[in-house]
Amino acid sequence: MKRVNSMIAGVLLGLVSCLAQAEVAVLVHGYLGSADSWEQSGVNSVLVAEGWKRAGILRADPYGVELVPVIG
Numbered sequence: 001m002k003r004v005n006s007m008i009a010g011v012l013l014g015l016v017s018c019l020a021q022a023e024v025a026v027l028v029h030g031y032l033g034s035a036d037s038w039e040q041s042g043v044n045s046v047l048v049a050e051g052w053k054r055a056g057i058l059r060a061d062p063y064g065v066e067l068v069p070v071i072g
Contacts, residue, residue: 025052 025047029037035057038044048054056069 027038027043029035044054054070056067059066059068
């Protein structure tokens with residue numbers, strides 16, 4: 001199932017990349033999801049394979065929003 005999701009994500013990203021150009025992509029998970037949802041589904045690996053660079057994870061708490069950088 002994970003492989004099917006990765007293939008679907010790859011096809012969708014390929015179609016979108018032909019139609020639009022962007023410098024930044026923001027992935028927003030669903031209500032019960034987390035930033036790890038994008039790792040589990042394979043979307044992050046497809047984006048990296050297409051040349052996108054990961055900047056980090058934006059995390060909100062009562063004191064504000066912070067950027068947690070991705071190492072590696």
